[in-house]
Amino acid sequence: MNRQTKTKQAILDAALYLFHLKGFHATSLRDIGQKAQINPANIAYYFKNKNGLLEFCLTSYFEDYIDVLDRNVQVLDDKGPQECLMDLVRDILHFQAKNFLASSFIYGETALDSNLNREILSTYYMKENYYFQVVYEKGFKEKLFRHVSFPISMLQLKGQLSAPIIHARYSREVLHIFPQESYYIEKYIEDTIHFLHGTLFNNEPVRKLALS
Amino acid sequence: MNRQTKTKQAILDAALYLFHLKGFHATSLRDIGQKAQINPANIAYYFKNKNGLLEFCLTSYFEDYIDVLDRNVQVLDDKGPQECLMDLVRDILHFQAKNFLASSFIYGETALDSNLNREILSTYYMKENYYFQVVYEKGFKEKLFRHVSFPISMLQLKGQLSAPIIHARYSREVLHIFPQESYYIEKYIEDTIHFLHGTLFNNEPVRKLALS
DNA sequence: AGTTGTCGAGAACTAATTACAGGAATCCCG
DNA sequence: CGGGATTCCTGTAATTAGTTCTCGACAACT
Numbered sequence: 001m002n003r004q005t006k007t008k009q010a011i012l013d014a015a016l017y018l019f020h021l022k023g024f025h026a027t028s029l030r031d032i033g034q035k036a037q038i039n040p041a042n043i044a045y046y047f048k049n050k051n052g053l054l055e056f057c058l059t060s061y062f063e064d065y066i067d068v069l070d071r072n073v074q075v076l077d078d079k080g081p082q083e084c085l086m087d088l089v090r091d092i093l094h095f096q097a098k099n100f101l102a103s104s105f106i107y108g109e110t111a112l113d114s115n116l117n118r119e120i121l122s123t124y125y126m127k128e129n130y131y132f133q134v135v136y137e138k139g140f141k142e143k144l145f146r147h148v149s150f151p152i153s154m155l156q157l158k159g160q161l162s163a164p165i166i167h168a169r170y171s172r173e174v175l176h177i178f179p180q181e182s183y184y185i186e187k188y189i190e191d192t193i194h195f196l197h198g199t200l201f202n203n204e205p206v207r208k209l210a211l212s
Numbered sequence: 213m214n215r216q217t218k219t220k221q222a223i224l225d226a227a228l229y230l231f232h233l234k235g236f237h238a239t240s241l242r243d244i245g246q247k248a249q250i251n252p253a254n255i256a257y258y259f260k261n262k263n264g265l266l267e268f269c270l271t272s273y274f275e276d277y278i279d280v281l282d283r284n285v286q287v288l289d290d291k292g293p294q295e296c297l298m299d300l301v302r303d304i305l306h307f308q309a310k311n312f313l314a315s316s317f318i319y320g321e322t323a324l325d326s327n328l329n330r331e332i333l334s335t336y337y338m339k340e341n342y343y344f345q346v347v348y349e350k351g352f353k354e355k356l357f358r359h360v361s362f363p364i365s366m367l368q369l370k371g372q373l374s375a376p377i378i379h380a381r382y383s384r385e386v387l388h389i390f391p392q393e394s395y396y397i398e399k400y401i402e403d404t405i406h407f408l409h410g411t412l413f414n415n416e417p418v419r420k421l422a423l424s
Numbered sequence: 425a426g427t428t429g430t431c432g433a434g435a436a437c438t439a440a441t442t443a444c445a446g447g448a449a450t451c452c453c454g
Numbered sequence: 455c456g457g458g459a460t461t462c463c464t465g466t467a468a469t470t471a472g473t474t475c476t477c478g479a480c481a482a483c484t
Contacts, residue, residue, distance in 0.1 A: 020324065020325060021324065021325045021326065022237075022324065022325075022326050023235060023236075023237055023321075023324050023326065024235075025234075025235055025237035025238040026237040026326070104323050104324070104325075105323075105324070107323050107378065108320050108321070108323030108324045109235075109320070110378070110379075110381065110382075111316055111317075111319050111320030111323060111377070111378045111380075112232065112233065112234065112235050112316070112317070112320045113232060113233045113234075113316075113381060114233065114234050114235065114238070121381075122385060125382055125385065125386045126386060129386045129387070148403075149399070149403075150387075151383070151387035151388065151389045152389070152396075152399060152400060152403050153403075154387060155375050155376065155379060155382075155383055155387065155389070155391075155400070156372060156375060156403060156404070156407065158375055158379050158382065159371040159372045159373075159374060159375025159378075159379070160368060160371045160372070161371075162371060162374075162375070162378065162379070163367050163368060163370055163371025163374070164367065165323070166319065166322070166323045166371075166374065166378060167322075167367060167370050167371070167374070168323075169322065169325060169333075170322075170337055170367075170370065171363070171367055173334060173337065174337045174338060174340075174341045175341070175362075175363035175366060175367065176363065177363045177364070177367070179367075184364075187361070187364060188364060188367070191360075191361075191364050191365075191368060191411070192368070194411060195368065195407065195410065195411055197410075198407065198409075198410025198411045199403070199406060199407055199410045199411075
């Protein structure tokens with residue numbers, strides 16, 4: 001890794017950490033510079049300005065995210081909609097855990113109506129929605145999914161997927177579970193899939209969870 | 213309404229609106245003053261400083277929220293845990309829809325790790341958790357709830373409850389559903405209760421959703 | 425008249441951004 | 455192969471803009 005990519009990475013790491021900690025607007029370039037052990041002017045050099053830094057963070061995150069979706073949906077016909085959706089859930093939750101800092105900061109920002117990054121987010125939302133819609137439609141067509149409302153089911157699923165990130169502090173401090181530890185991630189994945197079986201899939205769960 | 217409460221309310225309305233729109237740190241007191249048609253110095257007069265304004269927003273919101281929980285859990289023994297939890301879901305979703313601006317801003321802020329309002333939030337999280345735990349425990353004891361992990365189930369439920377707020381823009385722009393309209397609220401409540409039947413409650417749903 | 429509420433101006437501070445200069449790495453031509 | 459030129463990278467410092475908060479004056483009720 002040459003000098004350039006090294007400082008650039010240091011800036012990104014520091015920025016992501018501080019964004020997740022305090023939010024975008026609350027972190028100054030000075031903070032980032034201090035954390036990354038570089039001069040704030042460097043940020044301008046690499047990312048033009050604060051917004052450029054934000055845009056870079058967002059786009060590189062979403063590129064990878066869309067990639068995860070794309071890879072999964074490409075094998076939709078082989079796996080069938082149920083397997084495909086389960087794998088999507090698995091991969092998305094893994095992806096979010098791996099990119100925890102970025103995920104939590106992005107979820108936090110998107111809760112707001114801010115028009116700062118509206119265009120960027122809109123684009124990726126549309127893409128994300130497209131992939132899920134394809135899976136759902138195949139599921140409906142083959143009668144493997146119950147006849148539920150796609151938007152509502154999608155919104156529920158989004159809630160499930162975002163919960164370990166958005167409520168991370170709540171999880172840690174109150175529930176005493178640690179949504180970044182692989183034990184809990186696997187457990188949460190299992191339960192999210194169970195949720196799909198309970199609300200969306202037509203046939204019985206392949207592997208039942210413990211029932212009392 | 214006398215002059216005092218009138219300006220105070222104007223400040224609060226403007227603040228909540230702008231916080232929800234741009235986030236706490238991104239809104240200046242000048243913005244609030246302009247939106248509320250008052251002089252920014254008034255904010256200091258009523259709330260001491262910007263943080264005081266934030267604290268007031270948070271505490272008054274959570275007071276009401278805890279009130280909703282409390283009222284429901286007080287009649288736990290009469291209704292039984294299933295009915296009680298369903299009514300909780302109903303009332304919480306209604307409450308959030310009614311206080312949409314505050315809800316979305318607070319969810320946005322709590323996704324971050326900010327230690328600004330850590331103490332306030334911690335307190336209310338603990339309370340919230342207490343009420344749910346009481347309901348769950350009765351449900352477990354009377355074998356009306358399946359033998360699931362409370363923290364994980366709770367996290368899932370939190371995800372369900374926060375989704376219409378956090379993903380409000382996604383809902384509107386991509387899914388074309390409007391999580392503030394009573395039609396969708398009722399529909400979403402129905403589906404959330406269905407989620408409880410599918411993942412938590414032991415007996416069959418009282419009123420089945422359309423199955424294909 | 426005295427209390428309470430509102431306003432405008434500005435002080436003190438912090439932020440992003442830009443200009444610029446010194447240094448390091450790299451390249452090119454002798 | 456070597457040394458100078460060029461490009462790339464980093465740090466300092468000044469500019470500009472925007473923020474909170476205070477203070478004293480003014481208005482409006484009681």
